[in-house]
Amino acid sequence: METLDLLRSGQLAGIKRLDLAAELTQFPPEILDLADSLEVLNLTNNRLQALPDELGRLKNLKIIFLSNNEFEELPEVLSDCPSLSMIGFKSNRIRTIAENALPDSVRWLILTDNQLEQLPATMGRLVNLQKLMLAGNRLRSLPDAMAACQNLELIRLSANCLPSLPSWLFTLPRLSWLAYSGNPFCEAMPxxxxxxxxxxxxxxxxxxxxxxxxxxxxxxxxxxxxxxxxxxxxxxxxxxxxxxxxxxxxxxxxxxxxxxxxxxxxxxxxxxxxxxxxxxxxxxxFIPPNYKTLGWPPSLDSCTRDIYPQGTCFSWPVVLRIAQGMATAAAHLHARGIMHGDLYAHNILVNETGDSLLGDFGAASFYPASELVAGEVLEALEVRAFGCLLEDLLNHCLVAGVAEQERYDRLRQLQQDCMNPIPCERPLFTKICNTLYAL
CATH class of the missing domain: 3.30.200.20 (Phosphorylase Kinase; domain 1)
Structure with a gap:
């Protein structure tokens, strides 16, 4: 209760982040007095069911976490907060989302482990949305209007009631990380x-x-x-x-x-x-201790992209070796009808010479490897994730000499091909492997 006492006494004036878990059943009105400074509000692990009508006073609020509370609907007052970019309501009891509950500014929306059966068509207005977490709900469809969410890069749809994936999903120019296992249409292990x-x-x-x-x-x-x-x-x-x-x-x-x-x-x-x-x-x-995680998970600011320690630098041979290893791993998985769904540097272990290992199958899903069209459509999404990895590696690559620069330029072109906004025009992993080993 110490933080709550400090809040009520006015001693937290000017803070940018407030974390408060105190079995709250009512939103403390003193939080609104932090309107001039508060940017991150974390009220996870309470018993809240509603937010105050005056929430819009928090004009600088960028991030709000209300996971593990008792909300049954997404509060409409969220749309009154003009700066909100990240909203988290994991593990509540949310059944409905009001038509205008979400501000257009939102980039990252977490609704994992709720009771949603449908989403409003107004989700299509969220043109800034990059990351959407919907695993563990009861969704039977996604609104066609969401085809307008052209910046969507990561979506988690696992453990829902979807009879199929909507076709518009595969036309999104930036979608790279998709998880859909645990739905009625999904393949069991072949x-x-x-x-x-x-x-x-x-x-x-x-x-x-x-x-x-x-x-x-x-x-x-x-x-x-x-x-x-x-x-x-x-x-x-x-x-x-x-x-x-x-x-x-x-x-x-x-x-x-x-x-x-x-x-x-x-x-x-x-x-x-x-x-x-x-x-x-x-x-x-057991992985030897000389293997280290290649990158760090996305931050609140980077949203969908991994981050790297300041000063990170890779030599050209290491970059090429990592790229070759991950492309062959991805080609192996897709040949077996498996989409990894989380092809990220933070799921890759590397040693000092660039030997690499891909792990963490938490977002992986099966698809019928015999259905070539469906497989290629899904593979094209994962190719963009690989392109993002290549982009990170090349942005941290130290090139020595003219010969390495020429090969670097060819790899940069491959990276751009992998991130082609038209998914069907991206190379698939077998071709990517051939290109990489030709370097």
């Missing part, structure tokens, strides 16, 4: 991709430090006792079991298993059984 992996008993594992935590689970370093005197280093991912921003953990597990082995994919060793809390999990080969 029998041809099922592989026999050992069950690994929890009792055979000794867990160490946490290596990372994502939306779907926690990854820990571990030791797998494979025999009385034999043990191997592994990484153990225990799924949280809830709907994540990307979709359902079970779908992640299935696509990860179906991906098979590849030199540029993180290798799965087996499926976890007998977890004390009956949680699902996977056991992976």
């Amino acid at each position: 029998a041809s991709l099922e592989r026999s992996l050992p069950d690994i008993d929890w009792a055979e594992l000794t867990l160490g430090d946490t290596l990372g935590e994502g939306a779907s689970g926690i990854i820990s370093r571990g030791i797998w006792q494979t025999g009385p005197s034999d043990a191997v280093d592994v990484a153990v991912k225990v799924f949280k079991g809830n709907v994540t921003s990307d979709g359902l953990p079970a779908d992640e597990r299935n696509t990860c298993l179906a991906a098979g082995t590849h030199n540029h994919l993180v290798n799965v060793l087996g499926k976890l059984i007998n977890h004390p809390e009956e949680k699902a999990g996977l056991v992976f080969s």
Whole structure:
């Protein structure tokens, strides 16, 4: 309650960000007194059901988080905040969105894990929308008017009730990251991709430090006792079991298993059984510590694009090696009818020479690899994601000499081809691989 007391006493005057979780059932009116300075308001993990009619007084508010509250509709007063660019209402009880509830300024909208059955046609007005998180709802369709959302780059539609994906989705010039598993139209794991992996008993594992935590689970370093005197280093991912921003953990597990082995994919060793809390999990080969994450996830400002530490610089040989590795990994997945859905630098591990491994199948989805037209349409979206990765690598590339500059220019042209605003004119991964290895 300390933050609430400070707010009520006026001691937070002039702050730009307020984080307040105090079992609130009413919106504290003192927040409105911060109108001249407040840019980020985080009221996640409360019990709020409504926002005040005067919310528009927060004229500088750019970001509002109200996840894990008790809203049943998206408050219409949000549209009165002229600067709002990011809105988060994950894990509420939202069933409806009023026609004019969203300001035209919104770039990033999070409505994961609610009870939405439809979206208003006015969503088509959101021409600035870049990132839309809708996993874990009850949607049966998307309004055709959303074809006007020409800046949309990432959309999560997993775990809904969609009978199909709308055709206009595949005409969007910037769409790069799509997740749709867990809908009625989705493919189950094709029998041809099922592989026999050992069950690994929890009792055979000794867990160490946490290596990372994502939306779907926690990854820990571990030791797998494979025999009385034999043990191997592994990484153990225990799924949280809830709907994540990307979709359902079970779908992640299935696509990860179906991906098979590849030199540029993180290798799965087996499926976890007998977890004390009956949680699902996977056991992976341990990645040596000289492998580091290539980039950092998007920031609130960058929205859809990864960010890199200041001073990041890659040599030309490293850039080319990373590009070749990721293109061959993507080609392998699409040949198996798998769309990764999250082809990003923050899901790639690299070492100092550019050897690379793609992981995190949280947004992956199956499609019928035998249906060439459907497959190529989906692959073209992922090609743009690869183009974004190439753009990042080239923007941080140090070129030495005329010969490298010529090859750099050719790779820059490939990057631009991959980001062609007309999806059907982009090269597919087999052609991309050929071009890369010709360099």
